[in-house]
Amino acid sequence: MEPLVTYEDALVAGTIVDRPNRFVVRVRFDDEPERAFLGDPGALENILEPGAEVLCTPVDDPERATDHDAIAVRVDDTYVSVRAALANDLFEQLLVRDALPAFEGYSLVKREPQLPDHGRADFRLETPTGADVYVEVKSSTHVDDGVAKFPDRQTERGRRHLRSLAALVDDGAEAHLVFVVQRPDVEQFRPYREVDPEFAALLGRVRDAGVGVHAVTTAFEPPHYRLESADLAIELP
Known part of the structure; x- marks a missing residue:
């Protein structure tokens, strides 16, 4: 079967720092941590762990408080989607x-x-x-x-x-x-x-x-x- 959905935007790998609130995760890409929108308000226990790899996509919108969307977190050898919608x-x-x-x-x-x-x-x-x-x-x-x-x-x-x-x-x-x-x-x-x-x-x-x-x-x-x-x-x- 062909893929159900394909991400056309660039995916950038970073490392989770922490989760300030239910809809934001701080991610370190190169230097200072940046805020990324988290589209899954669940507890995400054993998923959103500090140091875990997270894939994000950049968002160019000056009206937003975050410049990235969190897409998936790597858990062992598996990517777990963190986009509930x-x-x-x-x-x-x-x-x-x-x-x-x-x-x-x-x-x-x-x-x-x-x-x-x-x-x-x-x-x-x-x-x-x-x-x-x-x-x-x-x-x-x-x-x-x-x-x-x-x-x-x-x-x-x-x-x-x-x-x-x-x-x-x-x-x-x-x-x-x-x-x-x-x-x-x-x-x-x-x-x-x-x-x-x-x-x-x-x-x-x-x-x-x-x-x-x-x-x-x-x-x-x-x-x-x-x-x-x-x-x-x-x-x-």
């Missing part, structure tokens, strides 16, 4: 290439569609018979001993999304949750019960209520993102 782009590319068994023949209708009652989903799809399908996508990067886990911080927003998907199923619609694990060194996915036990329990309940729960893995091989697994094994409560 990229999960949606990766899912879309997998969908349009018909690379996901759970969505075979489905077509993309709209990104960020309004839900029937309130709020928005990440995607509205259409089945081969023309029925509406709603999909929520989550980015996962935390891995313990080959097991990808989500979330790595408490997430009321994530719980709200689960309830919205369950409500759609109750109303007769088809709804799915897709975890995009943005690193390839995994063999299984499970909710991170120790971090957010309510999310873990709720995920099991909405799956039992009819919400489809799926996980895929991708790999970043600079400058390309590719599919690693289209159907990662999932263990739920």
